Amino acid sequence: MAENWTDVSTVDAVPEDDVVGVEAGGKDLALYSVDGQVYATDNLCTHGNARLCDGFLEGFEIECPLHQGKFDIRNGKPLCAPLVDAIRIYPVKVEEGRVLVNLG
Amino acid sequence: MGDAPAAVNEDQVWKDPGSSRIPFMAYTDASLYQRELERFFYKGHWCYVGLEAEIPNPGDFKRTVVGERSVILIRDQDGSVNVVENVCAHRGMQFCRERHGNKKELVCAYHQWNYNLKGDLQGVPFRRGLKQDGKVLGGMPKEFKIEEHGLTKLKVATRGGVVFASFDHDVESFEDYMGPEILHYFDRLFNGRKLKILGYNRQRIPGNWKLMQENIKDPYHAGLLHTWFVNFGLWRADNKSKLVMDSHRRHGAMSNTRGSGGQNEEITSGLSSFKQSMEINDKRLLDIVPEPWWNGPTACMMTIFPSVIFQQQVNSVSTRHIRPNGTGSFDFEWTHFGFEDDTPEMTQRRLVQANLFGPAGFVSADDGEVIEMSQYGFEQKPFHRAVAELGGYGFEDTDHMVTEGLIRGMYSYWRKIMEV
Numbered sequence: 005m006a007e008n009w010t011d012v013s014t015v016d017a018v019p020e021d022d023v024v025g026v027e028a029g030g031k032d033l034a035l036y037s038v039d040g041q042v043y044a045t046d047n048l049c050t051h052g053n054a055r056l057c058d059g060f061l062e063g064f065e066i067e068c069p070l071h072q073g074k075f076d077i078r079n080g081k082p083l084c085a086p087l088v089d090a091i092r093i094y095p096v097k098v099e100e101g102r103v104l105v106n107l108g
Numbered sequence: 109m110g111d112a113p114a115a116v117n118e119d120q121v122w123k124d125p126g127s128s129r130i131p132f133m134a135y136t137d138a139s140l141y142q143r144e145l146e147r148f149f150y151k152g153h154w155c156y157v158g159l160e161a162e163i164p165n166p167g168d169f170k171r172t173v174v175g176e177r178s179v180i181l182i183r184d185q186d187g188s189v190n191v192v193e194n195v196c197a198h199r200g201m202q203f204c205r206e207r208h209g210n211k212k213e214l215v216c217a218y219h220q221w222n223y224n225l226k227g228d229l230q231g232v233p234f235r236r237g238l239k240q241d242g243k244v245l246g247g248m249p250k251e252f253k254i255e256e257h258g259l260t261k262l263k264v265a266t267r268g269g270v271v272f273a274s275f276d277h278d279v280e281s282f283e284d285y286m287g288p289e290i291l292h293y294f295d296r297l298f299n300g301r302k303l304k305i306l307g308y309n310r311q312r313i314p315g316n317w318k319l320m321q322e323n324i325k326d327p328y329h330a331g332l333l334h335t336w337f338v339n340f341g342l343w344r345a346d347n348k349s350k351l352v353m354d355s356h357r358r359h360g361a362m363s364n365t366r367g368s369g370g371q372n373e374e375i376t377s378g379l380s381s382f383k384q385s386m387e388i389n390d391k392r393l394l395d396i397v398p399e400p401w402w403n404g405p406t407a408c409m410m411t412i413f414p415s416v417i418f419q420q421q422v423n424s425v426s427t428r429h430i431r432p433n434g435t436g437s438f439d440f441e442w443t444h445f446g447f448e449d450d451t452p453e454m455t456q457r458r459l460v461q462a463n464l465f466g467p468a469g470f471v472s473a474d475d476g477e478v479i480e481m482s483q484y485g486f487e488q489k490p491f492h493r494a495v496a497e498l499g500g501y502g503f504e505d506t507d508h509m510v511t512e513g514l515i516r517g518m519y520s521y522w523r524k525i526m527e528v
């Protein structure tokens with residue numbers, strides 16, 4: 005896969021144990037921070053028309069605000085109904101206080 | 109206007125003994141009608157909702173009714189059949205408007221409450237509230253339990269590809285409900301072969317729903333009202349026939365065999381008209397191609413109380429769903445079907461013969477008209493009563509058609525359950 009590392013945010017803007025939405029490279033992304041590690045997924049839920057950045061993060065599980073479907077932010081896997089399809093995840097690295105996401 | 113119907117005065121409804129004189133009030137009184145819905149359609153009875161062939165694949169659904177209540181018949185992911193009420197658990201919206209379709213889940217458009225195909229609530233928007241400026245605003249109370257807010261689920265029975273449902277989870281088994289006498293005829297028609305949907309007729313008939321049951325329980329009118337039958341020599345009161353009821357006398361089966369001679373005569377009888385100048389152009393409309401499953405009768409009409417009629421008229425087979433909507437109106441949905449092993453010729457034959465039925469059918473158009481005209485009569489004279497005394501006052505099974513015994517049987521049951 006082609007590498008396309010894109011600067012999407014400062015690391016300080018991603019709250020610990022929570023989620024924030026950003027737009028970068030024409031994509032709507034959700035960024036998460038757990039135990040000092042940053043994760044990135046698509047922001048739009050694969051089920052309803054809602055943004056995961058409006059949802060609730062518990063550990064590594066993001067719960068969609070619309071119908072309480074949950075994804076594992078580490079691998080994008082759907083964890084419960086009504087979700088069927090996984091959410092896309094993106095590789096992340098932090099350099100000099102910036103969050104870089106490989107948009108592919 | 110808008111007043112609740114006055115309470116039923118049980119002693120004033122049925123003034124004559126037995127069940128042969130039917131008060132017009134039974135067709136016009138709003139409080140009796142409400143009691144019918146409660147006691148026949150919503151409690152203690154199975155109602156027809158559709159055919160499995162209408163929903164062959166997971167997610168396929170059909171919007172249908174039990175009494176006046178809108179329900180959804182839907183095929184689950186595991187292939188089983190569910191029936192849920194078409195009313196959102198949130199604000200009561202009748203959320204499904206499409207007649208047929210395929211859905212992965214059931215969603216109410218108003219606030220997007222989301223249910224799986226079993227009717228279980230899966231999630232509600234803003235359950236935990238809205239995140240704003242580092243705070244969480246609103247949301248459902250902590251005690252809100254998803255499990256307590258599913259759609260109302262109906263009990264479901266399937267047999268031979270036919271689906272019945274009941275709001276009453278304590279209802280007796282479908283087999284007990286039908287009784288062995290009627291089940292025999294049911295299994296004759298729905299003998300396990302896959303059904304093939306051929307099409308629908310739908311009509312609104314401005315008359316009381318019971319008049320449709322009576323119409324099919326009444327063989328007396330067929331040769332008199334339906335001049336089309338008579339014109340072509342199709343109806344003879346001396347056709348070999350049999351009238352059978354269940355032990356409650358709520359259901360009936362009326363079978364007869366056209367023609368009394370040999371096979372050849374049977375096939376050709378009916379082609380020559382009593383009116384010698386009249387002849388049918390498409391002979392398939394009237395002639396008979398016997399099918400192995402018949403085991404004799406060329407016609408068998410089953411009246412399954414309260415919601416459905418199953419028809420075999422020669423090669424035309426259909427279900428007729430009664431959907432009441434008031435004392436003086438019901439919708440009538442005909443589902444014409446065939447069987448998976450039908451040849452193209454047989455399918456065409458069934459379709460040609462279906463021209464006798466439905467709202468504009470050569471025969472059934474008459475029934476819609478007389479039901480409407482009966483209702484007019486009842487409404488102008490609600491203190492009077494009808495007479496159904498052909499064949500006497502009782503309700504025995506008979507081997508002839510010159511009786512209104514099935515109607516009396518149904519009303520003996522009606523009186524008992526209605527407590528009038």
